Structures are given as structure tokens and as C-alpha cells.
Amino acid sequence: MESSQANLTCQNLPRILSSFVDTFVDFSASGGLFLPPPTHSSSNNQTVFPSPTRLIAIGDLHGDFQKTKEAFKLAGLINESDKWCGGSTTVVQIGDVLDRGGEELKILYFLEKLKREALKVNGNVITMNGNHEIMNVDFDFRYVTKEGLQEFQDWAMWYCVGNHMKMLCDGVSVVQDLFDGIPFEFRGVKPDVFDGIRTRIAALRPKGPIAERFLAKNQTVIVVGDSVFVHGGLLVKHVEYGFENVNEEVKDWICGLKGRVSRDLVRGRDSVVWLRKFSKELEKDCDCSTLEHVLATIPGAKRMIMGHTIQESGINGVCGNKAIRIDVGMSKGCTNGLPEVLEIDRDKGLRILTSNPLYQNGKEGSLDAKPKDGLGLVLPELGPKQVEVEA
Known part of the structure; x- marks a missing residue:
């Protein structure tokens, strides 16, 4: 028993850990939904x-x-x-x-x-x-609400937490920085919504996590x-x-x-x-x-x-x-x-x-x-x- 427990490391359980983290992020970002396993x-x-x-x-x-x-x-x-x-x-x-x-x-x-x-x-x-x-x-966000920006910011927080959790273990694939290539300021946009706009771009740009996972379907x-x-x-x-x-x-x-x-x-x-x-x-x-x-x-x-x-x-x-x-x-x-x-x-x-x-x-x-x-x-x-x- 002790021997089997000693073998349970991040190195031989990357898939299980990654799945657990993804489920945790989904539950947190969706308001408490457990998604059933996907069916082909x-x-x-x-x-x-x-x-x-x-x-x-x-x-x-x-x-x-x-x-x-x-x-x-x-x-x-x-x-x-x-x-x-x-x-x-x-x-x-x-x-x-x-x-x-x-x-x-x-x-x-x-x-x-x-x-x-x-x-x-x-x-x-x-x-x-x-x-x-x-x-x-x-990137046309003319009809986005402040509540909508906040919801995406909350999602991004959990998404980044999940990535940091995965980085603690070897063998778990981690995606690139969510905000890679996105500017910190936007001309004509109020500074108090910069963070929300950055998050929405990160999530919904082509190949963005939310765009690819949901909209591409x-x-x-x-x-x-x-x-x-x-x-x-x-x-x-x-x-x-x-x-x-x-x-x-x-x-x-x-x-x-x-x-x-x-x-x-x-x-x-x-x-x-x-x-x-x-x-x-x-x-x-x-x-x-x-x-x-x-x-x-x-x-x-x-x-x-x-x-x-x-x-x-x-x-x-x-x-x-x-x-x-x-x-x-x-x-x-x-x-x-x-x-x-x-x-x-x-x-x-x-x-x-x-x-x-x-x-x-x-x-x-x-x-x-x-x-x-x-x-x-x-x-x-x-x-x-x-x-x-x-x-």
C-alpha cells in the first residue's frame, strides 16, 4: 500500500491532474455546473x-x-x-x-x-x-455590459489559477499566456474597463479559449x-x-x-x-x-x-x-x-x-x-x- 502511494506522483498522473483542474475551473467559472463527460x-x-x-x-x-x-x-x-x-x-x-x-x-x-x-x-x-x-x-464590443466584462474577468481569474495549478507538476501541458500579445491600453476606451476588454479579447479572439471551445462548435x-x-x-x-x-x-x-x-x-x-x-x-x-x-x-x-x-x-x-x-x-x-x-x-x-x-x-x-x-x-x-x- 505504501509502495503504491509512493508511485502516485504528478509525473505519472498528468492526465488525471489536468482533468481535475479543468473540472475545477469549469465548476468555478460556470456558477457551479458539473459538465458530463463529452459524448462523441x-x-x-x-x-x-x-x-x-x-x-x-x-x-x-x-x-x-x-x-x-x-x-x-x-x-x-x-x-x-x-x-x-x-x-x-x-x-x-x-x-x-x-x-x-x-x-x-x-x-x-x-x-x-x-x-x-x-x-x-x-x-x-x-x-x-x-x-x-x-x-x-x-473585437467589436459596443454592446457588452459591465456585468459581461466582469463575468469574463472572473472566468479569466479561474482559468489562470488552473494554469498555475498545472504548472506545479511536470508532464502537464500548459497553454501559453492567456494575454499574450494583447495591449494594456485602448484608444477611446475608458481606463476602468481596460482589464475587462483585455480579458474579453483573450477569451474570444480567434483560437481564444472560449471562442474555440464554445463558438467554434x-x-x-x-x-x-x-x-x-x-x-x-x-x-x-x-x-x-x-x-x-x-x-x-x-x-x-x-x-x-x-x-x-x-x-x-x-x-x-x-x-x-x-x-x-x-x-x-x-x-x-x-x-x-x-x-x-x-x-x-x-x-x-x-x-x-x-x-x-x-x-x-x-x-x-x-x-x-x-x-x-x-x-x-x-x-x-x-x-x-x-x-x-x-x-x-x-x-x-x-x-x-x-x-x-x-x-x-x-x-x-x-x-x-x-x-x-x-x-x-x-x-x-x-x-x-x-x-x-x-x-
């Missing part, structure tokens, strides 16, 4: 998914952890302990986890936890890039059954370029394997994460002919589901429900909207699951509702009120 899945590189029995689409979250959990509970995907209970359901979160709120990292860790839990029971949680993920990898365009998912919208040029090419280029950029992605893909007003042609307040202002042309070029596609533009009156559809808009501004950093999610069920069709108390019987409405049904907020012809916010 090819979905990180998958662009087209088969039609599931049940599909849930969740809009922009913007750093509001409480509303995030409310949305998942509304869809029956997590229990009172915040553990996955959605069975084989497929979930698509449409992007914009970052900015406007102070619990961005908690949401990223939470979504990663649910991904691993869902895979164990043949479920699937797919996360996507929104324009705010792209902005942050691009996101897709930018996907097809699930007969639904196309994208944060802003798609034009024919994007379809012709190829969804696989779009996803691969964005992933490679986030992982530091290539230079900046072209403006046409993720930066211009007509890029896939910024487009608003199908998100205008009134249906008559939406470019339905272009939308129909785009969908016609995607085999089997019946509808495009997008976030990005806040629908203050709730999830709704235009252009014959070929454009479904699911960003309800639920984050306190936006309009503090009531959580809503879109459900596509093989037997029940398209439904809106909502926490809106105006719904008397249950928490659901139909995109095909008529005015007499009292579900006017989902009717395109009524011109649902919207809020278009900067970025």
Missing part, C-alpha cells in the same frame, strides 16, 4: 439534419440566464433541477447568446451541458452563430427536415456558395486556422447573420419573392426560421409562413419579452409555446390561427409590432 458526436460538422419527431427553435438569449432556463422549461426540455428531460427532441438555438447581458458564459456552459445530456438519450441541442458572436470574435446555417435555420437570413448567393462552405469558413476563422471571413458571409447588411429582408414589421415590406426563390433552391425546404429582429408581439410568420421570426427580445438587456419558443411536431405541426398570460387555455398557439381564435399576435396580416435594435 459528428453534429459539430453537420449541416443537414433529418426531420426529428419534435423540433424546438429558441431565439436570441443575450446574456439572460434566467430567461434562457425559462425558455427551455417552457418547451419541456429541462426539469426543476435544470437537467435535460426532452428525450429525443432536437433543439436549435438561433444565436446571439453574447452581449446585452451579464451571464453570457453561464449560458454557454449551460448549453454545453445540455448538449452532452441530450446526446445520451438521442436528443440533440444545436447552437448557432448570430451577428453578436461574430462581432465579439471581431456553432453552425451558421443548417437545414433540419424541411426548415432552414439562419440568424439573419439567406439570399441565393449564400445557397450557391454552399452551406457547408459557410459553416467551415466560419469555424476555421474562429479556430484561428484562416483569416477573416468575407463580408458577404458574416459582416455586410446582406450577410447571413445581418440580413433583415424577411424581418420587416409589415408583410408588404418583406421581400417574399426573394424568399420563395431562395427556398426553391434548397431541396425540400418549406420555411426559413430566423432571429435577429425582435418581434415584440411574439413569434410570427410572414410570406405564407415561409419566414418564421422567433426573436422575441426575451433578455432583460433587450425588451424583457416573455419567453416563447417555436415547436415543430411531426403530428401537431407548427405551434408557438408561450408564457404570455393572455393565452387562456394552455401555453400554445398556432401559426395557422384565424382572428376568431383570439391568437392575433401570430397573424402576419395584422402587422405585428416589432422592435429593430442596433446590431
Whole structure:
């Protein structure tokens, strides 16, 4: 016994020590989450998914952890302990986890936890890039909050503690200095946020620990059954370029394997994460002919589901429900909207699951509702009120 204990040194246990330190850092930085062991899945590189029995689409979250959990509970995907209970359901979160709120990292860790839990029971949680993920990898922090800066600073503190713990033992690989190459001052930025900005750059720059670990797993365009998912919208040029090419280029950029992605893909007003042609307040202002042309070029596609533009009156559809808009501004950093999610069920069709108390019987409405049904907020012809916010 004494002999075996004497052999338990850092030199022959580097892998165990490294795993323990990583778990300790994750627990500390995530607000107390223990991530299940990762399960191998090819979905990180998958662009087209088969039609599931049940599909849930969740809009922009913007750093509001409480509303995030409310949305998942509304869809029956997590229990009172915040553990996955959605069975084989497929979930698509449409992007914009970052900015406007102070619990961005908690949401990223939470979504990663649910991904691993869902895979164990043949479920699937797919996360996507929104324009705010792209902005942050691009060092555009105009919509970061002070709370968001502090959360990243807290993470960096634990991350550096973990690296120092690993350095105490031989044989444990340690990454380079987290802040390597990052300046200490920034022109036009108040000195009191220098540290927060440095930390955010370190975490989210291409090949940064948070960017590579979480954002690089996101897709930018996907097809699930007969639904196309994208944060802003798609034009024919994007379809012709190829969804696989779009996803691969964005992933490679986030992982530091290539230079900046072209403006046409993720930066211009007509890029896939910024487009608003199908998100205008009134249906008559939406470019339905272009939308129909785009969908016609995607085999089997019946509808495009997008976030990005806040629908203050709730999830709704235009252009014959070929454009479904699911960003309800639920984050306190936006309009503090009531959580809503879109459900596509093989037997029940398209439904809106909502926490809106105006719904008397249950928490659901139909995109095909008529005015007499009292579900006017989902009717395109009524011109649902919207809020278009900067970025």
C-alpha cells in the first residue's frame, strides 16, 4: 500500500491532474455546473439534419440566464433541477447568446451541458452563430455590459489559477499566456474597463479559449427536415456558395486556422447573420419573392426560421409562413419579452409555446390561427409590432 502511494506522483498522473483542474475551473467559472463527460458526436460538422419527431427553435438569449432556463422549461426540455428531460427532441438555438447581458458564459456552459445530456438519450441541442458572436470574435464590443466584462474577468481569474495549478507538476501541458500579445491600453476606451476588454479579447479572439471551445462548435446555417435555420437570413448567393462552405469558413476563422471571413458571409447588411429582408414589421415590406426563390433552391425546404429582429408581439410568420421570426427580445438587456419558443411536431405541426398570460387555455398557439381564435399576435396580416435594435 505504501509502495503504491509512493508511485502516485504528478509525473505519472498528468492526465488525471489536468482533468481535475479543468473540472475545477469549469465548476468555478460556470456558477457551479458539473459538465458530463463529452459524448462523441459528428453534429459539430453537420449541416443537414433529418426531420426529428419534435423540433424546438429558441431565439436570441443575450446574456439572460434566467430567461434562457425559462425558455427551455417552457418547451419541456429541462426539469426543476435544470437537467435535460426532452428525450429525443432536437433543439436549435438561433444565436446571439453574447452581449446585452451579464451571464453570457453561464449560458454557454449551460448549453454545453445540455448538449452532452441530450446526446445520451438521442436528443440533440444545436447552437448557432448570430451577428453578436461574430462581432465579439471581431473585437467589436459596443454592446457588452459591465456585468459581461466582469463575468469574463472572473472566468479569466479561474482559468489562470488552473494554469498555475498545472504548472506545479511536470508532464502537464500548459497553454501559453492567456494575454499574450494583447495591449494594456485602448484608444477611446475608458481606463476602468481596460482589464475587462483585455480579458474579453483573450477569451474570444480567434483560437481564444472560449471562442474555440464554445463558438467554434456553432453552425451558421443548417437545414433540419424541411426548415432552414439562419440568424439573419439567406439570399441565393449564400445557397450557391454552399452551406457547408459557410459553416467551415466560419469555424476555421474562429479556430484561428484562416483569416477573416468575407463580408458577404458574416459582416455586410446582406450577410447571413445581418440580413433583415424577411424581418420587416409589415408583410408588404418583406421581400417574399426573394424568399420563395431562395427556398426553391434548397431541396425540400418549406420555411426559413430566423432571429435577429425582435418581434415584440411574439413569434410570427410572414410570406405564407415561409419566414418564421422567433426573436422575441426575451433578455432583460433587450425588451424583457416573455419567453416563447417555436415547436415543430411531426403530428401537431407548427405551434408557438408561450408564457404570455393572455393565452387562456394552455401555453400554445398556432401559426395557422384565424382572428376568431383570439391568437392575433401570430397573424402576419395584422402587422405585428416589432422592435429593430442596433446590431
